[in-house]
Amino acid sequence: MLAAFPHAIPLEGLIGGLMIGVAAALMLLGLGRIAGVSGLAARATGIADSGAPRGIAVAFVVGLPLGALIISAITGGIETRFPPSIIPLIIGGLLVGYGTRLGSGCTSGHGVCGMSRLSPRSLIATAIFMASGFVTVALMRAGGVL
């Protein structure tokens, strides 16, 4: 089906996506909250004053590396190919941190939770950050830094 894209892992993607969706559904139906990682991370660290109770935010954020560790242990290790230089990590991190606070969400809050809610605000945000990501990587490719 995806012979044209030999690097794709559609089945793992779909199953992992279902896991992410069930996790977000658990936050929504269990705690009445959006599983938005940028907002919960800002709340867990105290950078944001309002939002989920601190304990809930900390528990969710601590779960993220824990879950990755469990999958890594079960499957014998997962691939994490980071940029070879620290510079894109620093610039990227600063932009992601500032941008997700200004725009009130990231791939999880606006993307997974907001789009499935058909929230106009989140549909617009997701369309913009996707477009911005496509353009940024295209410019990196054109500039020879990818």
Next chain:
Amino acid sequence: MKQLLVALLAGTLFGAGLAFSGMADPARVQGFLDLFGQWDPTLAFVMGGAMIPMALAWIVQRRLDKPFADAHFSLPGTSLIDRNLAIGAVLFGAGWGISGLCPGPGLADLAINPLPALAFVIALFAGMIAHRVTS
């Protein structure tokens, strides 16, 4: 206590899903954004997969008076579309493309590839703090 366990379980399942789906791999995410290179559509399958349980959850949510483990729903509005939303999304998308990382995978990778993940996460929080002190 029950609430903390629900949040921990949700976070753990979320992190597990990121790891299993390949989304904890910055090069794979960047591959999705790389339309003019060897495009990798995996991220679209992850998004599609996540939409299914969440679309059902929103249908259930509308029929509930309150969540199972809390007193009330605390949900953001859906209609405000302003300058901050648009500029924030542009900046976030640029950082996502440059690094191949968004907040979830950055935090999840602290357990898998701690040094580069920590560099990203420190910058992530610095960016959040920069927003806080300038707004």
